[in-house]
Amino acid sequence: MNALIEQVLGFLALLSLCGGLFFLFVGTVGLLRLPDVFNRLHATTKCDTLGAGLILLSLALQSTATIGIRLILLALFILITNPTAAHVIARAAYKTGITPVLSRRPGDD
């Protein structure tokens, strides 16, 4: 029974590690390929928060309780600070006069 629980936890850890790496990769591709600072923020914030959270969850599933609690606290900290930072960057971009790519008219450039 104990070995079975260990196997299930290991499988979940492997799965969430693969998911986290996938989301980090998608965020990086979005950062490189999208046309605008707002689009890039849109891609990277969500993907990076989710990817880092999943990898930290995968590590927490494989640790003892004290280390696991620290990892969960770290994930919660990322979950709070990453969207805040993205919001501040987006506000700075908007107030310094960068127009979003979708609100540009065809002859503007």
Added chain:
Amino acid sequence: MDLAQILSFSYEIGAILVMLMIFLSLVRALLGPTAQDRVTAINIIGTKTLVIITLIAKVYGHQYFLDIAMVYALMSFITTIGVAKYLEKGALD
């Protein structure tokens, strides 16, 4: 090869993959047409570095690396806020 060995191996591979993603993000920090693009890329690089630090803490078994990761997250956040505020107002007051 049991599951624990596969897991420790995949943590090492994951750290290497995240490092390659940091190099890809660095391209945006170099090219980025506006300063906000660069700040975005640096913020993302900070998050990925934090992931690498925790993975290294797991692979090498050093628990105090987690404290370093927490301080790193705090510093990355404060840097982003400060630079974004400077870009918005033109001053840090």
